[in-house]
Structures are given as C-alpha cells and as structure tokens.
Amino acid sequence: MNQMKMEHVPGKVKGTITLFALSTCGWCAKTKALLHELGVDHYYVFVDLLPPEELEEAIREVEKFNPHGSFPTLVINNGTRVIIGFKEQEIREALG
Amino acid sequence: MSAELPTQDEIESRYTKLGREAEEGGYHLNPDREFTKNLVRGLLVNEKRYGYPSCPCRISFGIREEDRDIICPCDYRDPDLDQYNACYCALYVSEDVLKKHLSVGSIPERRPTRSERKAAAVKKSGPLNDTELLYPVWRCRVCGYLCARESPPLVCPVCKATKDRFERFI
Known part of the structure; x- marks a missing residue:
C-alpha cells in the first residue's frame, strides 16, 4: 500500500x-x-505506535477511506468496502 | 513511539479513582471490567506518552492545544451518553446500561474532522464583547458546569476536567 510498516497475519x-x-x-x-x-x-x-514522522502520512491514508480518520478502519480491497468502527455483524458478513 | 508501560497497580488504582469520581458526579464506568480496565490502561499509556490522558480510541499528535477536546472525559462524552448510552470509547456508560443491562457498541465519531476543526479554530479567535457583569462566566466544555469568577477553577468540581477545558461563556 505504501512504505508504512504493516504486520501480516x-x-x-x-x-x-x-x-x-x-x-x-x-x-x-x-x-x-x-x-x-x-x-x-x-x-x-x-x-x-508509528514513529512521529510517519504519523501524518498514516492518518492521511486513513482519511482517504474515512474522512473522520477514526479507528478502527477496516479497508477491504483497496477501499471497495470500508468498515468503520467495530461492526461485528458487518465484518462477519463481509469476511466470514 | 515507545514509552514506559503502565503497571497493573497503576491500572487498578486509576480504575478505582475514575469509578469513584464518576459515581460522585452522576456518571458510570462501563460495567465490563476487563474491557474498561483495558481502556484505563490506554489512558495511562497516553498520559505517559503525551503528558495528558487523551482518549484511547482517538489518535493524538501529542499537542495538548489540539487535543483539549479529547482529553478524557472528552467534550463529546455527555452528548454521546445521551444519544448512544456510551461515550466513544465506551469507558463511560449511561445509567440505563447498568439498570436495563443494555449492551453498548462502537458508535459514530462526533468529533469534527481535522479540516473542520482547523476551520472552527480560525473562526473562533475573536474576543467576546465585554458586558457589565461583575465577573465573567466560565463554562466547562465537558459537563456544562457554569461559574462566575475571575478565572475558571483548576479542576471542574463536577466532572474533574482541568482548567484549560473551560471556555468563557458570558
């Protein structure tokens, strides 16, 4: 997605x-x-937990998908679907 | 960004203090102890990191002037308790949650976006008209407590918000 360090599960x-x-x-x-x-x-x-110099870029990335820049923001397939907040049912339906 | 992590004792003692202060002011902590203590842990992490306990569910750049509205208890707690029975991170819940065992969930963000906040800060900078009051009236942005005196109290007697959370009301 960019240089931001992501953990892979x-x-x-x-x-x-x-x-x-x-x-x-x-x-x-x-x-x-x-x-x-x-x-x-x-x-x-x-x-x-990102280093301060990466914070602005990371928040801009989130704001692209969610103007509030709030967390958690779950981005599916580069923004085809975005789930904001802990929406258990929605997440289960999208990924279950 | 790394900072010293809070100890279990620090978490327990802050949890107890926040619970006591909440009840004294007519507020209630989330009865889900594990979830709530995890939020208290987040508050302590932020306090160590930034020097003030900003909301554990909101991002901070560590600049107090920009984060005043999200220092716990945040400016949005009371309207969120009214509308959703919980604050944004769900540290605080309404009495109905306790009495009727309502479950609380993730709610929409009430805080304006970054660009909205920037625009509002520019608009707000003019001084208030001086009226013929003996004292200015200060309003706590968290709970609405009003007091007429030369300057706001160091700590709001109702909700314990700090002096810089007050705005001049009249």
Whole structure:
C-alpha cells in the first residue's frame, strides 16, 4: 500500500484486508480479535505506535477511506468496502 | 513511539479513582471490567506518552492545544451518553446500561474532522464583547458546569476536567 510498516497475519485469503488500529483502543482490539477468529489473511498497523514522522502520512491514508480518520478502519480491497468502527455483524458478513 | 508501560497497580488504582469520581458526579464506568480496565490502561499509556490522558480510541499528535477536546472525559462524552448510552470509547456508560443491562457498541465519531476543526479554530479567535457583569462566566466544555469568577477553577468540581477545558461563556 505504501512504505508504512504493516504486520501480516496469514490466513484464508478473502481479498486484501488492511486494519488501521490504535494499540490503546478497545474497539480496535475487538476488531483485531474478530479477524483472528475468522482466520482471514490480513495486514494491520497500530498507527499510534508509528514513529512521529510517519504519523501524518498514516492518518492521511486513513482519511482517504474515512474522512473522520477514526479507528478502527477496516479497508477491504483497496477501499471497495470500508468498515468503520467495530461492526461485528458487518465484518462477519463481509469476511466470514 | 515507545514509552514506559503502565503497571497493573497503576491500572487498578486509576480504575478505582475514575469509578469513584464518576459515581460522585452522576456518571458510570462501563460495567465490563476487563474491557474498561483495558481502556484505563490506554489512558495511562497516553498520559505517559503525551503528558495528558487523551482518549484511547482517538489518535493524538501529542499537542495538548489540539487535543483539549479529547482529553478524557472528552467534550463529546455527555452528548454521546445521551444519544448512544456510551461515550466513544465506551469507558463511560449511561445509567440505563447498568439498570436495563443494555449492551453498548462502537458508535459514530462526533468529533469534527481535522479540516473542520482547523476551520472552527480560525473562526473562533475573536474576543467576546465585554458586558457589565461583575465577573465573567466560565463554562466547562465537558459537563456544562457554569461559574462566575475571575478565572475558571483548576479542576471542574463536577466532572474533574482541568482548567484549560473551560471556555468563557458570558
């Protein structure tokens, strides 16, 4: 996607799935756990843990898909579908 | 970005303090202890990182003036409690959640976008008209508490928000 360092979690491939999250956020943790439970191949990044010089770029990336730049933002196939917040049903339907 | 992580003792003691202060002010912490303590952990992480406990579910650049509205309790807590029975990160919940065992979920972001916030900051910079009041009236942006005195209190007596969370109301 860009130079931003993403963690890769291997699993069932359901498209390119990227989770933008915060390490301190409860809803992000639940979203991450749900992706794990579903066993889907995905990438994630804890934006708050990025070095300060990468933060602006990372937030701009999130804002492209979600103008609020809020977390968690789940981007499926480069923005074909974007799920904002921990929407359990929606995520299960999209990736289950 | 790395910073010292909060200890279990720090998390427990902040959790207890926040719970006590919430109840005293008529607010309630989320009864899901594990979830809530994890948020308290996030608040402590942010406090160590940035010097103030900004919302664990919102990104910060570590600039207090830009983050005043998201220092916990945030400016959006009370309207979110009214509308959704929980604040954005769900640290705080309404009484109905406790009484009726409502479940809370992820809610929409009420905070304006970055560009909206920038535009609002430019618009707001003019001084207020001086009226014939003996004292200016200050309003707590978190809970709406009003007081007439030379300057706002160091800490809001109702919701414990700090002095810089007050705005001149009249």
